[in-house]
Amino acid sequence: MDSDAELMLADFFKQLTVEVRASEHTVKNYQRDLKHLSRYCTDKPITRWADLKHTDIRAHIASRHRKGLSSKSLQRELSAIRSFYNYLLKKGQTDVNPAQHIQAPKQARKLPKTLDVDQLSGLLEAGASSLLEIRDLAMFELFYSSGLRLSELSALDLTDLDLPDSTLTVRIGKGGKSRVLPVGSKAVTAIENWLQQRAVKIPAIEPALFVSTRGTRLGQRNIELRLERWCKAKGIAEHIHPHMLRHSFASHLLESSHDLRAVQELLGHSNISTTQIYTHLDFQHLAEIYDKAHPRAKKKPL
Known part of the structure; x- marks a missing residue:
């Protein structure tokens, strides 16, 4: 210069x-x-x-x-x-700003780790032997069963459950949206076990589904700590957090169903692009769809 x-x-x-x-x-x-x-x-x-x-x-x-x-x-x-x-x-030293409309390349979003089916089976079938473990198992089953966010699980009330119908209602999800979610049979059983214990040993004033031994709603940080403690007690070395259970739910469901729209609805994503980033699409399945659907991809007969 x-x-x-x-x-x-x-x-x-x-x-x-x-x-x-x-x-x-x-x-x-x-x-x-x-x-x-x-x-x-x-x-x-x-x-x-x-x-x-x-x-x-x-x-x-x-x-x-x-x-x-x-x-x-x-x-x-x-x-x-x-x-x-x-x-x-x-200062009148130039007529234009050459950087005005230039944007930096977008940073690739890092996907959280997922657990495979065997890992989740080891986590959820480790057995519960105390009041708190019965409650914790119900929470972890529900995370994986319904793909809940941590905030959504913490906010659940007893009235949000419909166990005979195997559903629950997220009243206020991300963006203030509500949605109805299915609850798997394993999670239903775990919740029923917890509710039996809760009715006998926990004060009935608090409407929250998951409460402490004092009868107060279990906060998000406490739920995270309980998952850490569960893994340590069950001899699971890997650090597992609630988001991994939600992500595993989405990944496993998508790998089996290949229905991106359904997973989007279950996760409560307002934009399907979020679901595409958030989950692992089975590349082999996509390649098969491409080979079958694209007119220039079909192999010529020998």
């Missing part, structure tokens, strides 16, 4: 520190990010900030992405570049 370009960059950082009063952390990040942009200009070579085009910013960000930068870091770099060019626009 020429001396005028370097001076404009220095003035920007001064304005950022003195007038905007940005934090020291922000200033250092912007300095580092714009230093990378300066190197890109030197390599091209580009000597004036006004000469950078939309395609240059896109190429620079793509290069940074190839070097392993996360989506979050690239978003910050773009923010720094946009701020700098907004400053140049105010």
Whole structure:
């Protein structure tokens, strides 16, 4: 970059520190990010900030992405570049902000781990020998049976259950939506066992389905801790949390049924794209559908 370009960059950082009063952390990040942009200009070579085009910013960000930068870091770099060019626009040093409509590549969403059927059988068939374990087993069976979120299970009331019909109602799911879910036979049995114990040993004032020995609703953190304790007591080394049971429910159901819409409804997702990300589609099944359905994929007879 020429001396005028370097001076404009220095003035920007001064304005950022003195007038905007940005934090020291922000200033250092912007300095580092714009230093990378300066190197890109030197390599091209580009000597004036006004000469950078939309395609240059896109190429620079793509290069940074190839070097392993996360989506979050690239978003910050773009923010720094946009701020700098907004400053140049105010000073009359450029006519456009070349970073204005460029977005960082989206970060791939990490899927939570799932348990296979054998692992879940080991978890749920370990046996319950106390009041709390009977309650805990009912909770874990229900997680896997109906694919509940942790918040949804904690919020369940006795009146939300219809055991003769093997269903339950989630009154307020994510986004304030309600839904009716099936309850599997194993979960029904576990819940019935818990309700028998609850009626005898727990005060009947609290409407919650799952309560402590004091008769108060079991909170989300307590449910997580009970699952950790269950795994430790049953000799299960892997760290298992409630979300893994919900995810396993979705994955196993989808692998067997291949009905994405049904799984979407059961999970309470408002957008099917969330279900596609959240679950593991059986690639072999998709490949078979492709071979059968796509007119250019069918193999020619020998």
